[in-house]
Amino acid sequence: MTGPSKRIGLFVDFPEPQQDRNGVFGRDIAVDGFCEALVSHAPASELCLFYNGPLLSRRTADTAHLEALAGPDVTLRFSEMRAAKRDFGSLALTHFHDPDGNLNMAHDLRARYGRTLFPVTATPHVFSYPYLAHAWILRMLLQPGLPCDAMVCPTWSARQTFLNMIASVSDALAASHGLKLSFEPQTPVIPIGVDTDLFRPRDKSVVRQELGLPEDGVLIGWIGRISALDKADLLPLLNVFAKLLRSHGVQRPKLMIGGSGHSFAEMSLQAHIRALGIGEHVMFREVPTDMRHVYHAAADIFVSPADSIQETFGITPVEAMASGVPQVVSDWDGYRDTVVEGATGFRIPTAIAGSDDALSASSGLYDGMDMFDHLSFGQRVVVDPDAMLARLGQLVEDADLRRKLGDVSRKRALERYSWRSIIASYFDLWSDLSERARMTEWHRQPDYEGRNLFPIFGHYATETLPLTTPIALDPQAAEVLSGKVPLPAHLSVTGLLSRPVLVSVFSVLAGPGMTLGEAAERVSKTTGCDGETSVAHIMWLMKMGYVTRPGISQLEASEATLRLA
Structure with missing residues (x-):
């Protein structure tokens, strides 16, 4: 790979401003401090920082302060996580780190979107909440963790607590369900750092x-x-x-x-x-x-x-x-x-x-x-x-x-x-885990939370349209095509809809009649999007009444379904 030797993915939380400026919350201090230190002190590398933007808002992440801290050999790349998932595999990450302890989420991200094996790591900051036994520890035991991954504990005491929790939940599963599950990732200890330039003796x-x-x-x-x-x-x-x-x-x-x-x-x-x-x-x-x-x-x-x-x-x-x-x-x-x-x-x-x-x-x-x-x-x-x-x-x-x-x-x-020494320790760890990854055989395995929605909820609808369903433009689409009525694709701000894809659907359906599958295939060839995305855009236009099924109304479709039943 040309360029920086490491391309590290990092999930960064960009929360709303705190209500209590006087509250000292160690988790927030540790996570923010790590992200800033990584940007400042990382050796030659590309950092891909992912964040979650508000779903129905144009507010974007405040990245300026991190950009200002970036070291001379560091390349920053920011991406809203929903958008990044669509092309995640092409990023060719060498590592992914979650600074808030969510190793199971990092694991799922790799399993669903990664094309090659890369280490995932996380740093936890709390162990004491009761729900963590099920929502956190159990999930990690049910997932096929790998020796090239790591839960990076901030102290030896924290490491012992984490291992105690793993043993407690594992023993309970063995007693109740006969399951023998183990945690395969590493559990190294790297402390949390402080800004020793800011925190220093003063008069x-x-x-x-x-x-x-x-x-x-x-x-x-x-x-x-x-x-x-x-x-x-x-x-x-x-x-x-x-x-x-x-x-x-x-x-x-x-x-x-x-x-x-x-x-x-x-x-x-x-x-x-x-x-x-x-x-x-x-x-x-x-x-x-x-x-x-x-x-x-x-x-x-x-x-x-x-x-x-x-x-x-x-x-x-x-x-x-x-x-x-x-x-x-x-x-x-x-x-x-x-x-x-x-x-x-x-x-x-x-x-x-x-x-x-x-x-x-x-x-x-x-x-x-x-x-x-x-x-x-x-x-x-x-x-x-x-x-x-x-x-x-x-x-x-x-x-x-x-x-x-x-x-x-x-x-x-x-x-x-000092954060400089802490970041150096993380890079040493990531290099070691990379060696482990090179010796690890990997293939994607299904995870129980990687559910497909249609098999679970598809029966809610009156009918399921096959790809052979004939479709065509409805006459009211002419108002949009002429510019008389603007296309109300407001959800495009979320990345859910793409105006170029919607325009392509109009263009494709302006010709002779075709099926849902044929239209989706042509839209994909024109825009480069996948088939699922093409179908989703066609269904949205049908939802809005701009695309229709010629020769059959929705009421007629319902009556036909009842007759078949």
């Missing part, structure tokens, strides 16, 4: 002045969603901080809770702050997503007592790390990979009892995904308050230790979590 007195934060005293900062449902219960942190004030008041510590979240959570925190009498030492700040780097740099210590099973990686400790700020976090999930005990900060021991049968049984049953299971499970997780008090106190009173841990943090972030 704390300057940024605190800009943000209106106290310039004196030791500032402890929490930045993230304020939610006990899917992040962390901060009430225990307030108890610890109240004790810290009594034991280390001379250092004048302040606690900044930055972000936004559920109103009930914020009201509960405010009420407890008043009850503890620590209001003058605790401040809430809304942290716009695009200002996180400044707030991180303003803090002396970052704290995160995460206790939710929804947490998978935990991007905020790494952002603090890149900002040269030591971290005090719970010894929980992805934090174990990122925060190095005694080197970049401290991990606070956690404990949980193993009894949750009743809670697990109720999860996901007519609960509207209210995340009660997440909240209940999190309330059973103990983040050792005494250890947290000791570590926070140690850092509050020792500025030299804070500087030492901050320096190591910055170095680790540059070496381990």
Whole structure:
């Protein structure tokens, strides 16, 4: 293949602007950051970025910011996914990646439209929602995954969780249906990155002045969603901080809770702050997503007592790390990979009892995904308050230790979590998977969701027209052909209809009478579209009354069908 050595397909989500600019959502940060970093730091390659446009709207994807980031050796190609499917095989992709964990969708895309075998990969960001066992894990077990594919886990803990889910669903299928299914793709670990140019140490007195934060005293900062449902219960942190004030008041510590979240959570925190009498030492700040780097740099210590099973990686400790700020976090999930005990900060021991049968049984049953299971499970997780008090106190009173841990943090972030190094790791993985693909025998296999609609729903109609059905232009088509009435092909904005194909149908049917199949064949030869597309356009014109079946009305057709029955 000439040109770039890799032609990578990537599904990119272009959502509407967020309603909550102050919400810190790790999934959004990770997916957006990966796409921007891939465009910026990829070696010589062509990136084919697919997106879903609104079906009945002319709004197009905002691609300008990605185009501006493109590296000198990167060629960008944007395509709306519905349009790309029509010619997907000709793209000759060498890889396809879904940055939001949808490996099964990437697999189906290759199976239905790919002409040759290429690796598909995905990066997951959440494992805890009950519906994922069926909608995600089961689908991956039922699909013939290949060793040249990969689910790229952001941490070793996330990898273990994913494998636990695979084993749980597989065991259940074996017990209930006698099926023995396995997951064949690779499960490598590549972390999520941060922009280490943006997240960096800054002059704390300057940024605190800009943000209106106290310039004196030791500032402890929490930045993230304020939610006990899917992040962390901060009430225990307030108890610890109240004790810290009594034991280390001379250092004048302040606690900044930055972000936004559920109103009930914020009201509960405010009420407890008043009850503890620590209001003058605790401040809430809304942290716009695009200002996180400044707030991180303003803090002396970052704290995160995460206790939710929804947490998978935990991007905020790494952002603090890149900002040269030591971290005090719970010894929980992805934090174990990122925060190095005694080197970049401290991990606070956690404990949980193993009894949750009743809670697990109720999860996901007519609960509207209210995340009660997440909240209940999190309330059973103990983040050792005494250890947290000791570590926070140690850092509050020792500025030299804070500087030492901050320096190591910055170095680790540059070496381990810069997006440049993360993207390099992905390209190393894709090269390895390409070698596996070359040694893998592949042929398309049907998937149970690749349904044909006609066999399932075709009986809804009164009759099915055979290709031998005679068709002709209806007299009212003359109004369209003369320009008196415009052709109302408004659905052409969706790619559903093609005006050139519609015009070709008019042209073909202007001659002697012919059958549906003959007309479709001639339209295909004229326009280059496939037979199904030609038939679909003819049926739409029949739907609009511009094409008819000569010699028989629809009522007569219905009566004829009844007589035959």
